[in-house]
Amino acid sequence: MEEIRLKARAKINLTLDVTGKRDNGYHELQMIMQTVGLYDEIVLRKIPENEIRLESNVSWLPADNRNLAWRAAELMRSTYDIKEGVLIQIDKRIPVAAGLAGGSADCAAVLVGMNKLFSLKLPAKKLEELALTMGTDIPYCVRRGTVLAEGVGEVLTNIEPPCPFCYVVLAKLPVSVSTAKVYQSLKWDQVEHHPDTKGMLAAMAEGDVPAMGRLLGNVLETVTIPMYPKIADIKESMLENGAEGALMSGSGPTVFGLFTKQERAKEAAKILRKQFAMRDVFVTQIYHVPHGKKERRTTDGRHKI
Numbered sequence: 001m002e003e004i005r006l007k008a009r010a011k012i013n014l015t016l017d018v019t020g021k022r023d024n025g026y027h028e029l030q031m032i033m034q035t036v037g038l039y040d041e042i043v044l045r046k047i048p049e050n051e052i053r054l055e056s057n058v059s060w061l062p063a064d065n066r067n068l069a070w071r072a073a074e075l076m077r078s079t080y081d082i083k084e085g086v087l088i089q090i091d092k093r094i095p096v097a098a099g100l101a102g103g104s105a106d107c108a109a110v111l112v113g114m115n116k117l118f119s120l121k122l123p124a125k126k127l128e129e130l131a132l133t134m135g136t137d138i139p140y141c142v143r144r145g146t147v148l149a150e151g152v153g154e155v156l157t158n159i160e161p162p163c164p165f166c167y168v169v170l171a172k173l174p175v176s177v178s179t180a181k182v183y184q185s186l187k188w189d190q191v192e193h194h195p196d197t198k199g200m201l202a203a204m205a206e207g208d209v210p211a212m213g214r215l216l217g218n219v220l221e222t223v224t225i226p227m228y229p230k231i232a233d234i235k236e237s238m239l240e241n242g243a244e245g246a247l248m249s250g251s252g253p254t255v256f257g258l259f260t261k262q263e264r265a266k267e268a269a270k271i272l273r274k275q276f277a278m279r280d281v282f283v284t285q286i287y288h289v290p291h292g293k294k295e296r297r298t299t300d301g302r303h304k305i
């Protein structure tokens with residue numbers, strides 16, 4: 001196999017609670033994470049030169065070891081003594097520094113892709129371990145689906161049945177948020193409203209999207225909304241325009257809304273684009289990871305996952 005094509009999908013946090021802080025500054029989390037349909041497309045290709053090359057459609061995105069996708073390829077090459085080089089092409093669609101784990105998703109996809117491209121046959125658990133050395137969201141991005149994430153984000157429990165299907169509108173203000181700064185500014189022991197994680201798990205088990213909408217919660221909103229009050233206005237607009245619930249994802253600034261009807265989601269997206277002069281508004285949906293899905297070959301011999 002010379003080339004592999006991958007979809008690196010974005011995540012949303014249906015709940016995000018902080019329950020403590022470790023001596024090293026990292027926070028103890030309890031969050032329900034969910035993959036959505038929006039993805040970056042990544043092609044990995046073997047090249048004869050003993051190096052990693054990275055190209056993307058975003059001119060200002062770093063193409064060296066500052067890029068998490070580059071780092072993933074390098075980690076696999078050095079750990080497993082791979083002599084061949086790799087070209088990474090990223091067609092970026094997930095907004096950057098948005099709370100959607102775009103960089104983490106690219107990184108995870110490259111780990112999965114290198115494992116296949118070089119027939120390393122590493123189990124998913126090993127890929128999740130390698131992922132954690134590069135970022136706390138990355139093990140989840142290797143796993144994907146509906147997952148309860150605890151610890152600093154790396155203790156993962158699959159949730160069965162997964163989140164019920166619904167439409168998701170993502171709306172990102174044209175500002176970038178630093179995850180590190182948000183956590184540094186969080187007064188975790190003064191947070192008054194913690195999300196009801198158990199309640200959310202029960203609502204998901206019932207397949208009750210309206211109840212899920214009422215139970216969405218993210219304590220990082222207490223930091224990011226005062227920085228960008230328009231986030232609260234976007235949430236309100238989503239609710240006025242038919243969302244069952246709306247919440248900031250991760251450290252923000254992206255707001256997501258859950259919709260049971262595709263038409264209403266499309267209409268809300270149209271209104272949001274206009275009302276807040278936002279370009280980054282997407283209508284997507286809950287993504288379910290296919291169970292036991294076999295690798296598929298495209299007609300030209302490339303692999304798809």
Ligand SMILES: C[C@](O)(CO)[C@H](O)COP(=O)(O)OP(=O)(O)OC[C@H]1O[C@@H](n2ccc(N)nc2=O)[C@H](O)[C@@H]1O
Nearest residue numbers: 025026027029135136137138152153179180183250251
């Ligand atoms: C906000 C979330 O996206 C929710 O899913 C994640 O918790 C953040 O995941 P991430 O972007 O992969 O974060 P990392 O790259 O591991 O860490 C960025 C910074 O966030 C802070 N951080 C991260 C995770 C955590 N449990 N506690 C923290 O305080 C640390 O200061 C760290 O320097």
Ligand SMILES: Nc1ncnc2c1ncn2[C@@H]1O[C@H](COP(=O)(O)OP(=O)(O)OP(=O)(O)O)[C@@H](O)[C@H]1O
Nearest residue numbers: 067068096097098099100101102103106137179250
């Ligand atoms: N492949 C990549 N795609 C996007 N950003 C990347 C990538 N590699 C490194 N980065 C850097 O990572 C930083 C955060 O980008 P990212 O899009 O992952 O943020 P995020 O969506 O807030 O992530 P999270 O939700 O995990 O906190 C940016 O400053 C960006 O320059």
